[in-house]
Amino acid sequence: MRLALFLLFVAIGLCPTDAFAQRRPMQKPKEEPLELPSDPRLVEIHREFVTKAEKLGDEYARKKDWEKARIVFGEVLKLVPNYKPAVEKLKVINGELSHANKKLVVVEAKDGWQDTGIDVTEGSPIAFRAEGMWLLVHESDANGLEIPREIRDYKLGSLIGVVAKSATPDKDTVPFTIGTQKQMNVPYSGRLLLKMHDVNNEDNRGQMRVEITGNF
Structure with missing residues (x-):
C-alpha cells in the first residue's frame, strides 16, 4: 500500500504545468520516502488533498497569482513535508515573489524605528x-561605555528591521539583522520598520538608502 501510494504521489509531480515547465528542465523527482499515515482511508484523503491542491496551485501559477500559489503549495508541504514536486514549485514561486x-x-541614523510603509x-x-x-556617536569619560544587555545581540550601528503591528514595536518583538544585504522569508505578518541599532539614536548622523524587493 505505501509503495503504491508513494508511486502515485511521484506520478502527480511528473507532469508540470506550463507555468513551471518554462522555468526549469523536466526532471524526475528524487524518490524519497514519504511520511504517510498507516490508515489506508486516511492515506486516500491525503492523496486526494495533494492532487486537488496541486492542481489549484498550478492554476494560480498560470494566472501569475504567486502569493495564492505559495500558500497552496505551503499547505501541501505541511501535510507531506518531503513531497519533492511541491518543494520545487515553491522555489519557483518564491523566486517570482522575491x-x-x-x-x-x-x-x-538619528531616528528610532522608521516606518517603511x-x-x-x-x-x-x-x-x-x-x-x-x-556616523555612530558615543561620548564617554575614561571609564568607557557599558553596552546595555538588551542591545548586545546586534552590532552597534548595523541596519536592523522588525515586523510589528504598529509604528512602535512591542517589547517582545524580536528584530532581525539586515546589514548591507539580506534575503529572508518574512517571520510573521505586519508592518516593516527599520533603524540603526543603537541605545540612543538622537546624536547619530547620516542615512542609508535601502532597496527592498519582495511581495508587498
Whole structure:
C-alpha cells in the first residue's frame, strides 16, 4: 500500500504545468520516502488533498497569482513535508515573489524605528540592499561605555528591521539583522520598520538608502 501510494504521489509531480515547465528542465523527482499515515482511508484523503491542491496551485501559477500559489503549495508541504514536486514549485514561486515589487526607503541614523510603509505577509520572500554611510556617536569619560544587555545581540550601528503591528514595536518583538544585504522569508505578518541599532539614536548622523524587493 505505501509503495503504491508513494508511486502515485511521484506520478502527480511528473507532469508540470506550463507555468513551471518554462522555468526549469523536466526532471524526475528524487524518490524519497514519504511520511504517510498507516490508515489506508486516511492515506486516500491525503492523496486526494495533494492532487486537488496541486492542481489549484498550478492554476494560480498560470494566472501569475504567486502569493495564492505559495500558500497552496505551503499547505501541501505541511501535510507531506518531503513531497519533492511541491518543494520545487515553491522555489519557483518564491523566486517570482522575491522581485514582484520594489521600493526605495531612506533610513536616518538619528531616528528610532522608521516606518517603511510596507505591509508584509508571513512566509513571503523579501530582500534588502543598503547603501550609504552613517556616523555612530558615543561620548564617554575614561571609564568607557557599558553596552546595555538588551542591545548586545546586534552590532552597534548595523541596519536592523522588525515586523510589528504598529509604528512602535512591542517589547517582545524580536528584530532581525539586515546589514548591507539580506534575503529572508518574512517571520510573521505586519508592518516593516527599520533603524540603526543603537541605545540612543538622537546624536547619530547620516542615512542609508535601502532597496527592498519582495511581495508587498
